[in-house]
Amino acid sequence: MSAEEVIDERKSVRQFEFERHAPEYRPNFEAITREMHRTCPVAWSDTYGGHWVAAGNREVFDLARSPHLSNDRDVHGERRGYEGVYVPTPPMNPKAPVVRGGFLEMDPPEQQAYRQALNPYLSPAAINRWIPFLDEVARACLDEKIDTGRIDFVDDLANIVPAVFTLALMGIPLRKWSVYCEPAHALIYTPPASPDSKRVWRAAMAMGADLYTTMLEIRETPRPGLIDALNNLRIDGQPAPDIELVGALNLIIGGGFDTTTALTAHSLEWLSEHPAERAALSGDREVLLDSATEEFLRYFTPAPGDGRTIAADCTIAGVDFREGERLWLSWAMANRDPSLFPDPDTVDLGRRGNRHFSFGLGIHRCIGSNVARNVFKRMLLAVFDRMPDFHCDAAGAVHYDTVGVINGMKHLPADFTPGPRLGPGLDETLDALQTVCDEQRPAAPVVRSDS
Ligand code: HEM
Numbered sequence: 001m002s003a004e005e006v007i008d009e010r011k012s013v014r015q016f017e018f019e020r021h022a023p024e025y026r027p028n029f030e031a032i033t034r035e036m037h038r039t040c041p042v043a044w045s046d047t048y049g050g051h052w053v054a055a056g057n058r059e060v061f062d063l064a065r066s067p068h069l070s071n072d073r074d075v076h077g078e079r080r081g082y083e084g085v086y087v088p089t090p091p092m093n094p095k096a097p098v099v100r101g102g103f104l105e106m107d108p109p110e111q112q113a114y115r116q117a118l119n120p121y122l123s124p125a126a127i128n129r130w131i132p133f134l135d136e137v138a139r140a141c142l143d144e145k146i147d148t149g150r151i152d153f154v155d156d157l158a159n160i161v162p163a164v165f166t167l168a169l170m171g172i173p174l175r176k177w178s179v180y181c182e183p184a185h186a187l188i189y190t191p192p193a194s195p196d197s198k199r200v201w202r203a204a205m206a207m208g209a210d211l212y213t214t215m216l217e218i219r220e221t222p223r224p225g226l227i228d229a230l231n232n233l234r235i236d237g238q239p240a241p242d243i244e245l246v247g248a249l250n251l252i253i254g255g256g257f258d259t260t261t262a263l264t265a266h267s268l269e270w271l272s273e274h275p276a277e278r279a280a281l282s283g284d285r286e287v288l289l290d291s292a293t294e295e296f297l298r299y300f301t302p303a304p305g306d307g308r309t310i311a312a313d314c315t316i317a318g319v320d321f322r323e324g325e326r327l328w329l330s331w332a333m334a335n336r337d338p339s340l341f342p343d344p345d346t347v348d349l350g351r352r353g354n355r356h357f358s359f360g361l362g363i364h365r366c367i368g369s370n371v372a373r374n375v376f377k378r379m380l381l382a383v384f385d386r387m388p389d390f391h392c393d394a395a396g397a398v399h400y401d402t403v404g405v406i407n408g409m410k411h412l413p414a415d416f417t418p419g420p421r422l423g424p425g426l427d428e429t430l431d432a433l434q435t436v437c438d439e440q441r442p443a444a445p446v447v448r449s450d451s
Pocket of ligand 1: 085103104105111115166251252255256257259260263301302303306307331357358359360361363364365366367368369371372
């Protein structure tokens, strides 16, 4: 038997047509997942140029922690030609400089240097200090709508709070949130063939230009935050190249915005459809809020998976992999594995021992998980307190057409009984918070809820 035939057999016994960008994938996700768990927890799919797909919890666990996998994206063909974490590799904008996806598309030790620089700003203790800030932004968002009885939870809340907070962490003026929010969101759900894609690319270029200018400005006049931390990063005594810093900043925006929006929107939609569970969660939040947050993360898996390249011939989870092959780790499918999560297709707000995969695992595990959890919880609590009888309008809810990259939502309109405003609107609130942030630097900012 030739080497070629051996390779074919390796793949043919595990053949599964896996097309996660197809519109039918989303409604059939549970059936496809069950089938893959039953027949091939690691499958070979000919889609996207051919790649492995890991769907079982044990297999994803072992693969994600293996040193034989690479995240590297060799955009200039200087190393081993690997294609990073997107499967398929996304098209490049020919008019924009080629940037890899920050340290998510790097391997150690380079990747670790970036994480070490950012970690102090993203630890649980650092993020807890921002809770009054988050409450104030959520309050202002809801005040913009509270007397109308109608809100779009995506446009009016879940898009705004993560964006404003990410900018605050970075050291970017808060009022610029809309420059960043629209492209970060639309880039995910607008396919290249869409008539809207030119407009979205233009918005993304404007965002990139603002990001680069702000980075240079902070280098000139430092103010603490994630951008300053990256400006001060040294690898072998040298500053990181600007192009890699821009990649890292784009990654923080990409990681910080749409994922948290997706989690919040899906959870609010589910809570609207399950009034008894909503009442239980709102009423017993001290007991249930943490476990419910983890369960929503598990069930909706906002970032459904990530790609890798096999960096050395190896056998993992019983499969012989060859150097250079592509692999997709499905966090979403691992999250539905019945051998780890009893009754996996049911939302159980009190689920215990919920060791979900939604933030990934291994050396690239989400560095923003404390941000995500806190931002989500503060938005949810604000809605419970101010709009307790909210009811989402199912006909107006718009989910992303495909869930290939983010399991997100474009719109989630809802009605509720109008209530009184509690403070100024969003712009005025952001101006007040900006002053507090500026005054309180250089310490990791602590803001007052009454500002
Ligand atoms: C619900 C919200 C979020 C989800 C579901 C999520 C999910 C993930 C996942 C699955 C990974 C691992 C990717 C891989 O291994 O290939 C990851 C990495 C990352 N996330 Fe998040 N994320 C969320 C929020 C955030 C936030 C708020 C930030 C920033 C403030 C952030 C920044 C990052 C960064 C920078 C990485 C790359 C880490 C590395 O490569 O070392 N994420 N995220």
